[in-house]
Amino acid sequence: MKKGVVNIEFMISVFVFLVTISFILLTLAGSLAPLHRDASLNSLRSVGYQLSQVILFDEGDPKNWDTISVNRAGVSSGEKYLASSAKIANFNATCAANYSKLLDMYFGNKRLLFKVNITDSSGRNMLNCGNVNNPQFSIRRLAVLDTTRDIIEIEVSVRE
Amino acid sequence: MKGFIRILEAIISSLILIAVLPFFLVQPSESEWGNIALQTNALDTLAVLQKTTRLETYVKNNDVAALNSELIRLLPKAADFSVEVSGIPNPVILVGCVCTSTEIDDLENLLWPLNFQYKERQISIRVSNMTMNTVDPRTRVLFIFGYLNLTPYKSILTQFLESGGTIFMFTDLTSSQTQDGILNTTFGLKWNAVISSGGSASFFVPGGTTKISHKVSRYYENISGRADTGTFSGLGDSSINRIEIDNKTVIFSSQVSLVKANDYVSKNGKGRAIWFANYGYTLNNDAAQQLKNLTKATIMWASGENYKMDPFTKRPAQRFLEATHIGQIDGVEPFEIKLVVWRPFS
Numbered sequence: 086m087k088k089g090v091v092n093i094e095f096m097i098s099v100f101v102f103l104v105t106i107s108f109i110l111l112t113l114a115g116s117l118a119p120l121h122r123d124a125s126l127n128s129l130r131s132v133g134y135q136l137s138q139v140i141l142f143d144e145g146d147p148k149n150w151d152t153i154s155v156n157r158a159g160v161s162s163g164e165k166y167l168a169s170s171a172k173i174a175n176f177n178a179t180c181a182a183n184y185s186k187l188l189d190m191y192f193g194n195k196r197l198l199f200k201v202n203i204t205d206s207s208g209r210n211m212l213n214c215g216n217v218n219n220p221q222f223s224i225r226r227l228a229v230l231d232t233t234r235d236i237i238e239i240e241v242s243v244r245e
Numbered sequence: 246m247k248g249f250i251r252i253l254e255a256i257i258s259s260l261i262l263i264a265v266l267p268f269f270l271v272q273p274s275e276s277e278w279g280n281i282a283l284q285t286n287a288l289d290t291l292a293v294l295q296k297t298t299r300l301e302t303y304v305k306n307n308d309v310a311a312l313n314s315e316l317i318r319l320l321p322k323a324a325d326f327s328v329e330v331s332g333i334p335n336p337v338i339l340v341g342c343v344c345t346s347t348e349i350d351d352l353e354n355l356l357w358p359l360n361f362q363y364k365e366r367q368i369s370i371r372v373s374n375m376t377m378n379t380v381d382p383r384t385r386v387l388f389i390f391g392y393l394n395l396t397p398y399k400s401i402l403t404q405f406l407e408s409g410g411t412i413f414m415f416t417d418l419t420s421s422q423t424q425d426g427i428l429n430t431t432f433g434l435k436w437n438a439v440i441s442s443g444g445s446a447s448f449f450v451p452g453g454t455t456k457i458s459h460k461v462s463r464y465y466e467n468i469s470g471r472a473d474t475g476t477f478s479g480l481g482d483s484s485i486n487r488i489e490i491d492n493k494t495v496i497f498s499s500q501v502s503l504v505k506a507n508d509y510v511s512k513n514g515k516g517r518a519i520w521f522a523n524y525g526y527t528l529n530n531d532a533a534q535q536l537k538n539l540t541k542a543t544i545m546w547a548s549g550e551n552y553k554m555d556p557f558t559k560r561p562a563q564r565f566l567e568a569t570h571i572g573q574i575d576g577v578e579p580f581e582i583k584l585v586v587w588r589p590f591s
Contacts, residue, residue, distance in 0.1 A: 098255030105259035109266055116270050130278050134285075166292045206318075224282050227289040227319060229296045236293050236319065 126221060133222040133243040136191055136199060141226050141239060152178045157190055168228040168237060173203055173212050180214035202240040211237065220244045280566055283324060287568035287586045290319045295572055300582065305366055305574050307336040309554050325589045327561060328554040332580040334368055335548035341375040341384035348390045349374055355526045355537050356544065363467060364578045370544065380405055386547045392416040395427040406516025411547040417482045417523045432518045433507040435489040440500035443483060445476035449494040457506045458495040464542035469535060477539060478532045481522030504543065519547055562587040
């Protein structure tokens with residue numbers, strides 16, 4: 086065989102091999118996007134779940150927080166599953182006055198939005214904080230109100 | 246020819262690469278967040294019902310309708326559920342008696358009153374007649390008057406025990422009877438000719454809270470008003486009944502057991518068996534009355550201490566989630582409540 090001259094068979098085999106490699110690389114690259122999307126969604130759901138835990142079980146910081154002194158807002162009265170009606174009122178006031186403070190308090194630098202709805206057993210709205218359209222994750226929690234011993238529903242929704 | 250083989254090599258290597266490709270492609274699995282939310286909801290539901298003391302009230306009053314309407318309100322609309330209570334005597338104890346009509350009357354008199362209060366709970370014992378071949382599946386206690394060789398009914402008994410039933414044999418025993426293949430296995434009785442019986446009978450270490458005797462002694466104490474440290478006389482024929490004592494002994498006298506129970510007897514961990522030595526149950530003196538109270542207390546344990554609080558029979562879907570909670574009736578009577586939730590249309 087002369088130098089610089091390549092067999093047609095060699096060319097065909099290299100072509101077949103390169104096509105296969107390209108196909109594999111493109112397929113792998115295409116699967117990365119859904120994986121990343123799922124990971125982001127799971128992370129967001131995890132944040133939503135944690136937020137519901139903080140609101141339901143945390144007394145907040147300081148424990149007798151109000152609209153001005155609040156560092157971290159939670160509606161627990163200190164007893165598990167017992168929500169303080171005074172703290173729910175304070176949460177409402179804080180949200181109306183400075184929603185972005187609550188965002189900063191819960192999420193820091195993450196660009197997330199949340200919504201918290203609290204309704205009593207008759208369906209009366211006790212708290213409506215935030216406005217999230219098409220939430221990516223919602224969770225419904227239950228608690229007992231310290232003043233009336235009524236069972237209340239706390240719905241927490243989040244989205245990016 | 247050489248070139249053709251080179252093309253073939255390239256095709257084979259390409260096929261190998263394509264074949265291993267799925268190994269690197271992770272298929273996104275179904276999200277478990279829906280289940281997490283449902284289970285969290287079930288746990289929250291039990292916790293808030295306990296917080297408002299409604300859970301204890303529903304269990305205490307066996308108020309199935311109120312508990313179900315509350316759960317329908319609190320759980321997601323797309324979920325179905327079933328409630329199971331364990332650790333306390335069943336509110337309705339269905340006793341199937343393998344006996345004659347006279348013995349049925351005797352059993353009812355022995356357990357009288359059949360409807361009674363226990364720790365603010367209404368308990369009802371219902372006795373009906375049945376044969377070994379016609380065991381009602383709802384029966385919780387299969388009461389057998391006198392010795393009966395149960396070996397021919399082994400498959401029926403296995404099914405009955407696996408459904409959570411209890412076999413209660415009320416008889417004095419001889420050596421050969423305890424070797425029948427059921428009493429020495431399912432009942433866990435062991436004959437020992439050397440040991441001797443005598444004197445009054447009493448609870449076997451009533452203080453040991455993990456033992457069956459402790460549970461029965463507590464029931465006895467509360468229905469009779471007598472201390473569980475008291476003694477019983479007239480129980481069992483002292484010339485026979487050479488059953489060894491072990492951790493499952495409920496009542497003993499000297500070196501022998503006179504009432505012995507066994508639990509978790511079936512392969513699926515359910516089922517109970519009790520052997521109770523005979524006594525003069527037709528007598529009306531105080532000693533006989535205390536033995537009748539003891540029999541009743543044993544029947545309460547034999548109920549299986551496990552029942553459903555569903556308005557009708559429910560069968561959970563293949564994939565279900567559970568939430569459990571420990572409650573207390575009257576501040577001292579602990580029970581476990583299990584809420585099983587599932588999505589019927591998922």
